Amino acid sequence: MVYAALSKSSKLSYFLVDKGDNIVQTYTDNMTSNIASDPVSGNTQKDTDPMSVNNNYDFDTIVDRHNTHSSKWDKYKHQDIIPLWVADTDFKVAPVVQRAIEERARHGVFGYTSTDKERDQVVANYYQKKYGLHVEADWIVWVPGIVASLTLAIGSLSKQHQQVLTPDIVYPYLHTTPAAVGKQANHLAMTYAEDRVRIDLDALEKRNAKDARVMLFCNPQNPGGAIYTDKELSRIDSYCEVNDLILVSDEIHADIILDDNKQHLPYFGTSDYALNNSITLGAASKAFNVAGLACSWAIIANDDIRQAFKHEMHGIISEINPFGYVATLTALREGDEWLCAMNQYLRTNRDYLLEQINAIEGLRMLPLESTFLAWIDVSALNLKDPCGFFEAAGVGLSPGSNFNDNNFLRLNFGCAKSVLEEAVSRIKKALV
Numbered sequence: 161m162v163y164a165a166l167s168k169s170s171k172l173s174y175f176l177v178d179k180g181d182n183i184v185q186t187y188t189d190n191m192t193s194n195i196a197s198d199p200v201s202g203n204t205q206k207d208t209d210p211m212s213v214n215n216n217y218d219f220d221t222i223v224d225r226h227n228t229h230s231s232k233w234d235k236y237k238h239q240d241i242i243p244l245w246v247a248d249t250d251f252k253v254a255p256v257v258q259r260a261i262e263e264r265a266r267h268g269v270f271g272y273t274s275t276d277k278e279r280d281q282v283v284a285n286y287y288q289k290k291y292g293l294h295v296e297a298d299w300i301v302w303v304p305g306i307v308a309s310l311t312l313a314i315g316s317l318s319k320q321h322q323q324v325l326t327p328d329i330v331y332p333y334l335h336t337t338p339a340a341v342g343k344q345a346n347h348l349a350m351t352y353a354e355d356r357v358r359i360d361l362d363a364l365e366k367r368n369a370k371d372a373r374v375m376l377f378c379n380p381q382n383p384g385g386a387i388y389t390d391k392e393l394s395r396i397d398s399y400c401e402v403n404d405l406i407l408v409s410d411e412i413h414a415d416i417i418l419d420d421n422k423q424h425l426p427y428f429g430t431s432d433y434a435l436n437n438s439i440t441l442g443a444a445s446k447a448f449n450v451a452g453l454a455c456s457w458a459i460i461a462n463d464d465i466r467q468a469f470k471h472e473m474h475g476i477i478s479e480i481n482p483f484g485y486v487a488t489l490t491a492l493r494e495g496d497e498w499l500c501a502m503n504q505y506l507r508t509n510r511d512y513l514l515e516q517i518n519a520i521e522g523l524r525m526l527p528l529e530s531t532f533l534a535w536i537d538v539s540a541l542n543l544k545d546p547c548g549f550f551e552a553a554g555v556g557l558s559p560g561s562n563f564n565d566n567n568f569l570r571l572n573f574g575c576a577k578s579v580l581e582e583a584v585s586r587i588k589k590a591l592v
């Protein structure tokens with residue numbers, strides 16, 4: 161149960177109490193202190209060390225996700241395995257997002273929910289403010305998930321027997337959605353040059369794309385976390401123009417930037433051709449940890465492509481739920497400060513992990529520019545079942561084979577640093 165109280169300093173405090181009315185968590189504006197128990201070690205934590213509070217936001221406290229039907233945590237229910245697989249973080253949402261959801265929940269009526277120009281304009285404003293790119297509110301189409309949008313895009317734009325170009329090493333649904341709508345996925349060669357996993361553009365430019373109409377793209381790239389540069393985007397754009405391709409750009413990880421000198425650039429900003437021949441898929445789900453609220457947007461500037469996409473939705477795609485809208489729009493409007501702090505926390509985790517993993521013989525973690533998903537080369541260990549090996553050591557990772565590279569494992573470091581430290585110590589115990 162949550163109680164709220166206004167203090168003398170006019171700060172609103174929220175108290176989370178257990179069934180015995182003991183306060184187990186206090187939130188005061190952006191500050192969080194707690195005495196929650198650590199689901200990994202079972203230890204009870206004291207109030208958060210002020211030194212560990214990052215920019216007034218707390219990412220160190222471990223939130224117990226057991227008994228919340230969390231896909232990530234339920235996979236290893238009743239097993240002593242730290243789940244570092246599926247791509248959601250263990251962080252609580254930004255306090256502004258939490259408050260907006262609570263306010264909407266208090267209304268108590270949750271019927272069918274629609275959008276309007278004002279809501280769509282929030283997304284448009286976000287692209288203007290963040291990237292200096294003009295987006296019309298009319299170009300926004302809301303879809304409960306990005307995977308659904310991949311399917312809709314391929315279904316609406318590809319003719320029968322047309323191939324769908326897609327990166328060879330990528331988030332699995334970019335491989336599987338073409339077949340789901342009766343098309344054939346045609347894999348594009350990748351390069352690991354400079355330790356950045358990305359489409360091999362030299363190979364791409366030599367490739368005949370006559371049989372294809374749609375190309376799928378993942379930027380930032382999952383796995384590997386490379387952010388495509390403007391030069392790389394221009395080469396992809398030229399290739400698409402020469403071959404009359406429509407590019408479907410999955411940019412779900414765009415808000416997670418781990419290097420100060422790196423910047424995500426939405427593909428549609430590359431040229432007029434890109435603007436008029438692309439679908440950009442975005443969401444607050446990864447960066448703001450609201451994937452369970454099922455809300456994403458597609459930006460489609462071209463009227464014909466947008467109408468075809470919308471037509472494909474008919475009778476299949478349900479409306480966005482009210483909490484999805486509230487969380488997403490609040491995150492875009494007011495979440496920036498929290499996002500900066502979260503990115504900073506992820507940077508620290510990334511740096512720690514890079515140092516630790518690369519000091520272990522047989523493991524090699526690639527540096528990453530975006531995402532909270534470390535891509536670790538385990539081929540030197542010659543393991544038959546790499547994922548099983550690390551599960552036996554008490555750490556649950558994603559098999560590289562899911563992304564089409566058996567040599568690697570993916571580790572989700574979107575968690576409290578102490579959880580990461582425990583995972584690293586288990587990995588070391590198994591290997592050192």
Ligand SMILES: Cc1ncc(COP(=O)(O)O)c(C=O)c1O
Nearest residue numbers: 247305306307308331382410412
């Ligand atoms: C690149 C990429 N696209 C799409 C998704 C899933 O998106 P959604 O949950 O909106 O379908 C993920 C989730 O991990 C992802 O990493």
